[in-house]
Amino acid sequence: MPIIQNRRGFMAGLAAGTVGIVATPRLAFAEPEPETTSVRLGRWVGGAYCWESLYLAGELLRAGGMTDVQYVQGNQKYFDSSEWIAAGETDFDFNMPPMHIRSVEAGVPVKILAGVHSGCWELRANDRVNSIADLKGKRVGVWAMNDHPQVFLQLLINYVGLDPNHDVEWVVGVQENRSLMQNFIDGKVDAFLLDTSQYSEVRNKKVGHTVFSNLIDRPWSQYFCCMLAGRTDYVDKYPVATKRVLRAILQAVEFCVSNPKSAARAVVDRGFLPSYDVALTTLQNTGHDRWREYDAEDSVRFYALRLLETGMIKSSPQEIIVKGTDFHFFEEIKRELKT
Incomplete structure (x- = not known):
């Protein structure tokens, strides 16, 4: 049976x-x-x-x-x-x-x-960025254009009234074979999106601060x-x-x-x-x-x-x-x- x-x-x-x-x-x-x-x-x-x-x-x-x-x-x-x-x-x-x-x-x-x-995601940033709206005119690190983290970031940016195609500068880390975190540490980007697998490392190393988390920040955390x-x-x-x-x-x-x-x-x-x-x-x-x-x-x-x-x-x-x-x-x- x-x-x-x-x-x-x-x-x-x-x-x-x-x-x-x-x-x-x-x-x-x-x-x-x-x-x-x-x-x-x-x-x-x-x-x-x-x-x-x-x-x-x-x-x-x-x-x-x-x-x-x-x-x-x-x-x-x-x-x-x-x-x-x-x-x-x-x-x-x-x-x-x-x-x-x-x-x-x-x-x-x-x-x-x-x-x-x-x-799954946190947006980490330097002291120049305290909200998603502060990303205007800033450099945002991504692994690739049009993959799911970058698409998600575009939605976040558009939601606060910015144009993701013109108001931020996308910096693709994979082009230089560099990690997003290292690009951030080296000052090449102002913010980057990390997944849960990196949480312990960035916190232990005190790399930037959390601007957004889709575990706790509404409305994203409700879905x-x-x-x-x-x-x-x-x-x-x-x-x-x-x-x-x-x-x-x-x-x-x-x-x-x-x-x-x-x-x-x-x-x-x-x-x-x-x-x-x-x-x-x-x-x-x-x-x-x-x-x-x-x-x-x-x-x-x-x-x-x-x-x-x-x-x-x-x-x-x-x-x-x-x-x-x-x-x-x-x-x-x-x-x-x-x-």
């Missing part, structure tokens, strides 16, 4: 440091066998600390009958994983809502399925930062498998909330991430506990409106929602995992 995984068994298996994350199954409800046993999930070699729940989901999926779970590093010429799913290299993508929404706008066959967590999307053909053709993928990820999110130390140890021991301390810091500084509370459709609507205001898309938020979202799996799993 079909099963879902016992979350307590999953936690116990990880906490005990077992070789595999093998949960103790329990009978839950009649669910058909998955239409396919294969799925391709993305991974960034050496990075993507906020993807920990995605990395932990693999063994739950295997235990639940998805025997061919592949973690794929997409084409490295791309700066953003949204390109992997657009190219058909992965079946699901963790990303910020703006990137998923822009994919929908561009006609990429993708469905936004769920919200995962909030709070999902990372959301899950799937290829439309996979979602439509394999709905049972899709639901199992989503369920496993959300169970892993629950584990990250309840036992962050074991979760951080697991992703490092299994070779997904190199640093336990950074993995733990990431879990401690992101809102993984908010996935039940936040409204996924509202997050899409909020970011679609920001993108429309900034001129990055032409579709209305409702058009994006109708064309590129499917949250019924998410709502079903929320009900299932209440117990």
